[in-house]
Structures are given as structure tokens and as C-alpha cells.
Amino acid sequence: VLESEFHQWLKKKVPQSKGTLIGIGDDAAVLSSSNRMAVAADMLVEGVHFRPEEASPLEIGAKAVNRNFSDIAAMGLAPHWILVSAALPRGRPEAYIKGVVEGIIQAAERFDVGIIGGDTSRSPGGLVLDVTVLAKIEDLEPILRCGAQAGDRICVTGDLGGAGLGKHLRFAPRVNEGIFLNRNYSPSSMIDLSDGLALDLHRVLDASGKGAIIHGDRIPVSEAARALAKTSGKHPMEHALSDGEDFELLFTLPLEQADRLKKDREYHFSITEIGEVLADPKERTLLTGGSTSVLKRRGYDHQI
Amino acid sequence: VLESEFHQWLKKKVPQSKGTLIGIGDDAAVLSSSNRMAVAADMLVEGVHFRPEEASPLEIGAKAVNRNFSDIAAMGLAPHWILVSAALPRGRPEAYIKGVVEGIIQAAERFDVGIIGGDTSRSPGGLVLDVTVLAKIEDLEPILRCGAQAGDRICVTGDLGGAGLGKHLRFAPRVNEGIFLNRNYSPSSMIDLSDGLALDLHRVLDASGKGAIIHGDRIPVSEAARALAKTSGKHPMEHALSDGEDFELLFTLPLEQADRLKKDREYHFSITEIGEVLADPKERTLLTGGSTSVLKRRGYDHQI
Numbered sequence: 001v002l003e004s005e006f007h008q009w010l011k012k013k014v015p016q017s018k019g020t021l022i023g024i025g026d027d028a029a030v031l032s033s034s035n036r037m038a039v040a041a042d043m044l045v046e047g048v049h050f051r052p053e054e055a056s057p058l059e060i061g062a063k064a065v066n067r068n069f070s071d072i073a074a075m076g077l078a079p080h081w082i083l084v085s086a087a088l089p090r091g092r093p094e095a096y097i098k099g100v101v102e103g104i105i106q107a108a109e110r111f112d113v114g115i116i117g118g119d120t121s122r123s124p125g126g127l128v129l130d131v132t133v134l135a136k137i138e139d140l141e142p143i144l145r146c147g148a149q150a151g152d153r154i155c156v157t158g159d160l161g162g163a164g165l166g167k168h169l170r171f172a173p174r175v176n177e178g179i180f181l182n183r184n185y186s187p188s189s190m191i192d193l194s195d196g197l198a199l200d201l202h203r204v205l206d207a208s209g210k211g212a213i214i215h216g217d218r219i220p221v222s223e224a225a226r227a228l229a230k231t232s233g234k235h236p237m238e239h240a241l242s243d244g245e246d247f248e249l250l251f252t253l254p255l256e257q258a259d260r261l262k263k264d265r266e267y268h269f270s271i272t273e274i275g276e277v278l279a280d281p282k283e284r285t286l287l288t289g290g291s292t293s294v295l296k297r298r299g300y301d302h303q304i
Numbered sequence: 305v306l307e308s309e310f311h312q313w314l315k316k317k318v319p320q321s322k323g324t325l326i327g328i329g330d331d332a333a334v335l336s337s338s339n340r341m342a343v344a345a346d347m348l349v350e351g352v353h354f355r356p357e358e359a360s361p362l363e364i365g366a367k368a369v370n371r372n373f374s375d376i377a378a379m380g381l382a383p384h385w386i387l388v389s390a391a392l393p394r395g396r397p398e399a400y401i402k403g404v405v406e407g408i409i410q411a412a413e414r415f416d417v418g419i420i421g422g423d424t425s426r427s428p429g430g431l432v433l434d435v436t437v438l439a440k441i442e443d444l445e446p447i448l449r450c451g452a453q454a455g456d457r458i459c460v461t462g463d464l465g466g467a468g469l470g471k472h473l474r475f476a477p478r479v480n481e482g483i484f485l486n487r488n489y490s491p492s493s494m495i496d497l498s499d500g501l502a503l504d505l506h507r508v509l510d511a512s513g514k515g516a517i518i519h520g521d522r523i524p525v526s527e528a529a530r531a532l533a534k535t536s537g538k539h540p541m542e543h544a545l546s547d548g549e550d551f552e553l554l555f556t557l558p559l560e561q562a563d564r565l566k567k568d569r570e571y572h573f574s575i576t577e578i579g580e581v582l583a584d585p586k587e588r589t590l591l592t593g594g595s596t597s598v599l600k601r602r603g604y605d606h607q608i
Contacts (some may be wrong), residue, residue, distance in 0.1 A: 001319065003424055005423060006401075007424070009402075010405065010424075013405065013409065014405075014409060014419045015409070015418070017417075027325065029385075029387070029420035029421040031438075035339065035341060035440060037339060037341075038388060039385075039420065039421060039436075039438065040387075040421055041387040041389045041421055041422050041423050041434070041436060042387040042389070042423045043389075043390075043391055043423045043425045043432075044422075044426055045391050045425045045426070045428070045432075046428070047428040048391075048425055048427070048428065049425070073567060081333075081335070081343075083333070083344075084345075085345045085346070085347040085434040085437055086347075087347055087349050087352075089433055097310075098313075101314065105317065105318060105319070105548050108318070114319070115318045115319075116333035116343065117332065117333040117345055118344060118345050119346045119347045120307055120311070120314075120346050120347075121347045121349045121353070121433070122311060122348070122349070122352050122434075123349055123352070123429065124351040124352065124429060124430060125427065125428060125429015125430055125432075126349070126428060126429055128347075128349075128391055128427075128429075128432045128434075130347065130389040130423070130432075130434035132343075132345060132387055132436040134335075134343065135359040136339060138465070153530055198556065200484070219573070246552075255422075262477055
């Protein structure tokens with residue numbers, strides 16, 4: 001089963017729950033008005049999300065936390081608390097386990113986030129870390145996936161592609177960037193790029209009932225994507241479109257705000273406008289070198 | 305490393321976090337007054353918390369959820385929302401995975417709890433389920449582990465011991481019982497019995513800085529504990545003291561309330577008074593057949 005198909009089944013199967021404004025299907029769930037909080041959970045599995053030989057214990061702990069922070073960043077919110085559950089392989093050196101904990105603590109402290117609970121268990125298999133993150137909503141409105149409007153400009157932070165070469169272990173979640181955008185602009189939709197630009201953009205468009213045209217030559221291709229392309233036989237842009245684990249933000253903005261953002265000198269991170277939202281949900285077009293093609297629904301869709 | 309030692313290290317290592325009334329160390333964390341909620345997480349690992357050959361998919365899903373509900377019950381609260389993360393072994397039949405999901409949904413619906421998020425991943429090892437539960441606090445005060453007073457009576461719900469024979473997969477978490485006690489009485493402390501009466505009682509006494517005397521012959525020994533004793537060579541009471549996974553509630557009550565509870569006909573579940581809280585934290589006594597012994601700190605403490 002593909003994860004995406006399994007999620008479709010789950011979404012139909014799991015009853016819509018009372019007391020939530022937003023349930024399953026966005027980056028985080030949003031609780032009802034008397035308990036305004038956003039909540040998300042993300043699991044990090046050895047051999048799936050990292051190979052033990054390439055990742056240090058500190059990096060593993062940090063990645064488990066930062067993936068969750070990226071989900072909260074994609075709501076335009078700040079994380080406040082986490083719970084961490086860990087299944088720990090027997091026989092792993094104590095220093096290794098403590099290194100993972102250290103990585104968790106350092107990642108949490110970077111955003112002044114409290115570790116308030118969790119669970120530990122032995123694991124007969126590899127290391128599994130599951131982090132649940134809670135975000136107070138306070139004065140900010142959460143930014144959902146479903147609000148993109150025709151005419152909106154499509155923007156991304158940072159550079160894309162080739163994260164598997166190392167960035168997937170060492171990225172900085174775009175928490176401050178998400179909050180900056182939420183405070184000073186009105187993004188009509190936002191998502192974090194965990195499964196690749198192409199697939200995650202499709203998710204925003206599906207949720208919003210819209211189409212899009214993407215200018216391939218405007219996609220900010222990372223150095224890692226270019227390096228990878230030298231041996232993969234793929235075009236660097238292909239890597240930027242579908243590698244996944246960039247943990248950058250993709251968001252849509254009304255045209256006039258996108259123009260204002262370009263002149264804004266208040267922020268010090270890279271934002272690139274890569275396309276436009278279209279009214280027709282069936283139109284998903286990639287424009288490269290003067291010719292158009294269908295923007296494929298490719299990216300990291302796990303076999304489960 | 306023993307889990308208990310690892311937790312001691314963790315508790316010192318993890319900074320006490322702002323915005324929580326109760327952090328790591330109780331059954332659930334309690335968030336600060338502007339977001340009055342209790343939160344807990346519990347992981348269920350194949351080969352550790354169940355053997356695949358003895359547990360049906362429905363039972364596995366239900367156990368993952370009910371263990372968490374038991375933690376919330378131990379605060380005297382009701383669960384409201386869960387997030388479920390699942391690492392799913394490749395090659396497990398689709399019907400098996402869907403059975404697990406069904407078990408999760410049924411257990412949640414029993415207490416009208418909404419499933420609001422989570423994550424799925426492939427697992428190179430066995431099945432791992434991590435559930436995070438959120439409880440609104442509303443008009444009830446959470447019952448902590450640390451409030452036992454000298455002279456309080458020590459009570460347990462249900463029968464204890466031998467849960468490994470089947471109850472650990474099929475228990476009903478004591479949510480309604482915990483709320484009944486919280487609404488109508490003032491338990492000075494409460495915990496759910498997950499690692500065995502003896503060990504969990506020590507946790508309450510440690511947190512409260514108190515001692516206790518337990519009347520061994522009053523401990524409600526289950527049929528399963530008696531059955532197990534026939535082949536284990538242990539006394540049935542030994543099983544009741546240290547088997548773990550009973551998922552019953554242990555609580556302490558002022559004497560006059562314990563007396564009132566005995567005459568109360570409003571509840572239809574079994575409660576047994578098994579001992580008394582003592583002022584001296586070093587006195588942890590088990591009284592059996594007219595002789596006393598030290599109440600050992602035995603129970604289910606994982607090697608991790």
C-alpha cells in the first residue's frame with residue numbers, strides 16, 4: 001500500500017471529531033476555541049528516516065524534533081511543548097542513547113520549547129522516536145493548506161533538492177520565517193516541504209481545489225541537487241521537485257502582497273516566487289525552457 | 305540500563321519547562337492555566353508489549369489507546385483527543401493493519417474521543433504504535449502522585465496479578481471510575497497500576513515523601529494470578545504485587561472519606577482498601593499472616 005492511499009482510507013474511516021476546528025489532513029490539528037492549540041506528531045524510524053551509519057546521535061535527536069517544528073512552522077505558529085516517545089534498541093551504548101537525548105534537548109531549547117512528557121521502551125528492532133508537538137495559538141491565526149486563491153503567487157523559502165546528502169539531518173526548521181510571514185502578511189495557504197515540492201504543492205492545490213503553473217527555471221535549486229545530478233542522470237530541477245525532506249516552506253500570497261514581500265527588507269532569509277495559482281484544479285503545469293508539461297505527482301510516497 | 309535509572313537521569317537532564325504546572329514524572333503533564341489540559345504519551349512495541357501470535361490486530365490497536373486512557377484516568381480526568389503514530393512492518397497483510405486501525409477507532413469511540421492526527425511510517429522491524437492523549441481539565445482538578453498524607457487509606461480498583469494471561473490486551477481503562485472518585489471524593493494521590501502494585505505504590509510514596517503498611521491478605525488477587533501461581537512456584541500474592549499491566553487505579557483517601565466510600569452505593573466497581581500511608585518515608589512494610597517484611601521495589605522495570 002502507498003502511504004497516500006492508506007491516508008485516503010484513514011481519512012474516510014476515522015470519524016471527524018468534535019471539538020476540533022481542523023482535524024486530520026493538515027500539517028497540524030487545531031483544537032476548538034476553548035483550547036486554542038495546534039498539535040502534530042511525527043515519527044522518526046531508523047532505516048527509514050535515517051541510516052545509523054550516516055547520522056550522529058545528536059543529529060538523530062534533533063531531526064526527530066525539527067521535523068515536528070517544521071509542521072508547526074507550516075501553520076505559521078511557534079512550538080511550545082513536546083512529548084517524546086522512544087523505542088530504544090537493546091545493546092546500543094549508553095553514550096549513544098544519551099547523545100540522542102542531548103540532540104532532542106538542544107533542538108527544543110533552540111526554540112525555548114519544554115519537554116513535558118513521553119515514554120521509553122525497549123525496541124527489538126531499530127530506534128524509533130515519536131514526537132508530539134503542541135503550539136499555543138494566542139494572537140496568530142493558523143495558516144491552512146486549503147486557502148490558496150486563483151491569482152495568488154506561489155513562493156518557497158530556501159533552496160530545494162538533494163537534502164538526502166546531509167540537509168535532512170541538519171536543517172533549521174522555518175519557525176521564525178513562518179511566524180514572520182503570518183505576522184506581516186496573509187499567506188492564503190502554507191505547507192512544509194517534507195515529501196518534495198511537486199507532491200506537497202499538489203497537496204495544497206488538492207486541499208484548495210485549485211490548479212497552478214510553475215516556472216521551472218525559477219525553482220531555487222540547491223548545490224546538493226546539482227551535485228546529485230552529476231551522478232543520478234537526472235536534471236537538478238528534478239531533484240528540487242521530488243527529492244523531499246527539504247523542510248522549507250511553500251506558501252501562496254495574493255499578488256499585491258507578493259510584490260510587497262519582494263521589497264520588504266525586514267527579513268533575512270531567501271524567498272523565491274516560483275509560480276501562480278490557477279482557477280482550474282485540473283491544470284497543473286510545469287513551464288520549462290519555453291515548453292509546458294504536466295506537473296507530475298511525484299515525490300516521496302512511502303510504501304507501507 | 306534499567307528504565308527507572310534512565311528516567312532518573314532524564315528527569316535531571318531535561319530542563320523544567322515553563323508553562324507547565326506538572327512536567328515529567330506524573331501519569332500526565334498538566335499545561336498552564338491559560339491552556340488547562342493534561343497530556344500523556346505511551347508507546348506500544350511489538351515483542352515488548354505484546355507478542356504478535358497472542359494478540360489480534362483489534363486487541364493491539366485497543367491496547368495502544370487504552371494504556372493512554374489509563375494514564376488520564378489516573379489523573380481523575382477524561383480523555384478528549386488522541387494522536388496516533390504508527391511504524392508499520394512491510395509485508396504485513398493489509399487486513400492486519402486495518403484491523404489495528406479498527407481497534408484504535410473502537411477504543412477511542414468507547415470514550416467519545418476524537419482521533420485528530422498522527423503519522424505513519426514503514427517499519428524495518430516490528431509494529432510500533434505511539435499514542436498521545438489530550439484531556440481537557442474543565443471543572444475537575446487533576447489528581448497527582450505526590451499528595452498522599454500520613455493516615456490516608458490506600459485503595460485499589462479491581463483484581464490484581466496475572467494480566468499477562470490476557471487482561472493486558474482486554475482491560476477496560478478505569479476512566480469512569482477515576483472521574484467518579486474525583487467528582488465525589490478527594491483522593492490525595494492516584495496512579496494507574498502499569499508496572500505492578502509494589503513498584504507503582506513506591507512511586508506514589510516517593511513522590512509524596514511518605515511510607516506505608518500494606519495488608520497482604522487484603523490485596524485483591526485475581527483468578528489469573530491464582531492460575532499462574534500453580535505453575536510459577538510463586539504465591540498468588542506475589543503475582544498481584546509485581547506482575548504489572550493490571551491497569552487498575554491505586555489511590556489514597558483520608559480515613560473519613562475511605563469510610564464513606566465503603567458505604568457509598570453509587571458506584572458499581574470493586575474497590576479494596578489494602579493499607580495505610582505512614583509518615584516515615586523509610587517505612588515500607590508488607591504485613592502477611594501476622595509477620596512483617598519490607599515491601600520490595602519489585603515489578604516491571606524494563607531493561608533498555
